[in-house]
Amino acid sequence: KSTRGHHGNVQPFSDEDASIETLSHCSSFSDTTSVADEGGEASEDTAQEDFQYKLKGFIDSTVDKSAKTRQGALDGLKTAMATRILYEFISERRMTITDSIERCLKKGKGEEQRAAASLACLLCIQLGSGIESEEVFKTLKPIFKNILADGSANIQARQAVATSLGLCTLVAEDDILDVQATMECFENLFTRSYARMDGTCPSINPQTSQLHTNSLLSWALLLTICTPNQLKDILCKHLPKLPRLLESEDVNMRIAAGETIALLFELARDVDSDFEFDDWDALCDKLNALATDCNKHRAKTDKRKQRSVFRDILKAVEEGDFQSEAIRFGTERMTIDSWVRKRTYDAFREFVGSGMNYHLQANEFIRDVFELGPPMLVDSATMKAMKISRFERHLHNSAAFKARTKARSKFRDKRVDVGEF
Template sequence: MEALEELEKILRPYSETLPFDSTTSVAEKLCRVSIRRGGDEESEKACRLLGMLFINEGDNPETSELFHKVKTILLQRGTPSALEALGMACFVGAEDETTTLRTMASFESFFTKAGRAEAFTMAAAVRAWTLDATTLSPDVLLEYVLGESGRSAGLAIRRYAVKETPKGDGPRDLKLAATGALALVLEMTTTEEDSDEEEEDEDTDGGDLTSFSSIQESMTGSLIDAATSPKILSLASLETALDRVSDGLSSGRKKVSSKDKALRKRIAAELESDVVIEIGNREVVELYRRVDLTRLNAFRSILESGSSDHLAYNPFLRDVFELGDPPARDASANPNSRKYFGDEKTRSRSRAEGRQYNNRRNELWD
C-alpha cells in the first residue's frame, strides 16, 4: 500500500505533463495486479491512474485495443472508480457507436435492476453511461432510449431524478447523476431539426415513451420537477443549503420560503450549464452545453489538479472541446513543467549560477 502511495506521488506530475509512452504495459499491470487483486483503496487509485493513461494517450488504435482488454476486468470489479475508469476508456477507445452502445448496456445492468448495487455504484454507472452517451449522434441516442434496449435505462434515470430525496449521500449522488443524464439526453435530442416530429406518426405501436414528443415532454417535466421542488436535491453542493432549510423548521411550520426560492434558482442555474473557466495557458474557455460539461466533469474527476494543464496542452482534450491546436509549451507560463522537469534553459541557468557561486567562494578563500 505504501509503495502505491509513493507511486501516486511520483505520477502526479505526469498527469499534468503527458509523458507516458508505454500505455499498454502500464495499464495491463494496473489491471492484473492492483485493480483485480488489490484492496479497495489500492484499486481505486489504480483505476484513476488507468483513466489518466487513456486521457494521456488519446484516441488511437492502441487505446482502442486496450479498452477491449480492460473492459471485462473493470466490469467484474464493479466499484464506482472502476466504472468511472471504464466510462473514460470507452469514451477514448471505442471505435464506433455500436461498441459504445454495448458498453452503455453494461452500465445499465448496475442501475436498472433493483438491489443490484449500492447507490454510489449506481451513480457512477449513470455518470459513465452519460459520458459515453455524449459520443453518440443525436438520432442514434434518441432511437436507443426509445427502443427496447435502452428504454429501461431511460425510465430508471427519470425515476431517480424525480424521486424525493432519501437520506444519505449515496442516494443524493444518484439523484444528481440522474438529473445530469436527463439534461444531457434532452439537450442532445432537442438539437435535431423539427423534421423529427414527422416521425411521430410512424411510431404508433402504443405504449408510453414511443415518440420524440413523449420523451421530450417526460424529460422536460422531470427537469422542471428537479428545478422547482424543494424536496429534491439536484446538486451535491446544495446539501448544506438543504441542511439549513431543515434547521429552519420549527413547531411543524416552514419558515423557509425565501431560502426555497434561492435554492430553486441555484438548481435552475446549474441546469442552464453556462460555465467560464481559465485554463493553464491563461486561455478563457466558455462551456454552455451539457455535453461539454459532462465531459469536463469526467476529466476533472480523474485528472483533478492536472485538468487545467491538459485543457491547455493535451491535443486530445483540445480536440474534444474544439479548442484548436495547443500552443507551444512555455515554462514561464507553466510552473508545473518548471517544477517537475524544467527546460534546458532553466537547467543551464542553474548550472551557471552554481559555477558563479563556487568561483566567488574560491576567491574569498584564496
C-alpha cells in the same frame, strides 16, 4: 483519504489525495524551468533525467511484494500523469504500465484497485484516441467489466471502475456497438435505484448508491458519442423512467439524474428541434419541487446545493437554456456552453484534478476534444492584440463545438450500419 468533488463523488484523483509520503518521492514534480533559470539547459536536462529516473522507479515498484509500496507507486504515477505531459516516456512503456494496472486490479484490495483504475484513465488521457490507447483498453476492459458486474467485489473498486470504464470507453473504444454494450453494463446498475411504481424507493446503502451514481454519470458521458439512431432508442427506453431516480434519498443521485435528464433533452433537441416528451408537465413539476425543496428531513447544505442545480436543470428542460461558464487557462479561455460540454469537462477534470488547466493548454488530445486547436504558446501582449469580443468568442465556441459533435456523430454513423439496432 479521499476528497469529494463535483456531485460529492469520491474523486479518483485530486492533488490533495497524493499523500505527503508519495510526494516526498516526487520532489522533482515541480516545474523544471525554475532549475533551468539558475544553471541553464544542463540543469534542466539533469532535472528531466532525475524525474524520469523516479518514474521508472515507480513503474518497477508497481510489482513490489508490499501493498503499501505498490499503492505509493500507483499514486506517484497518477500525480505525474495528471500534472505533466509525458507522451513519449509513457508511449514507450505503455504495455509494461498496462500489465501493472492489470495485476493490481486482479490481485490488489480496494484502495490499490481504485488507484489502478484511475491510472488506466490517466494513461488513456496521455496517449489520446488511437491505436495505443485502444490496445491498453482491450487488455483492461474485460477486467473492468468483471469487477463492475461482481456483486461480491470490493465496493470502492467497483465505484472507481464505474467512473474509469466510462472515460476509457470515450477515449479508446473503437466500435460504437461496443459503446452500446458498455452502456448496458451501467444501465444494469443505476436502474436498481429507480423508485418503484408505487413511489417508494428501494433500500440502498450509501456506498451502493455511489456506485449507481457513478454508473449513471459514465452512462451520461457515453450518451455524448451515441449515433442519432442510438439516441432515439435510448430516449424511448430510458427518458420515461429516469425521472424515477429523482425520488432517491441520495442528493448526489438526484443531482446526477437531473443533469442526465437535461443532457438527454439537449441531445434530443439537437437531433429533432421539435422533440416533445409525453410526461413533460409532470417532469417539470418534479424538477420545480426539487428547485424549491424545503423538505425538513434533508440537510441544509444538501438542499442549497440541490436547489441551485435544479434551477438550471428546470431551465434546460423548459426553455433549452444553459448557464454558460468561462474557464480560463494560461492566456486562453473556453466557454462551457452546453450540457454535453459540461459532462465531458467534468469527466476529465475528475482525473487530472488541478492539472486540468495545464492539460487544456498542453495536451493535444484534450485540446482536440474541446476544439481548441494546436497548443498555443503566445505571450500576453500577442494575446491582447488578438483579443476578440466576449460575445463573438462565445458564438465561435458554441458553433465550433456543435459542429464537432455533429461531425463526430456522422463519422460514427459511417463506421456501422445505422439501421434499427
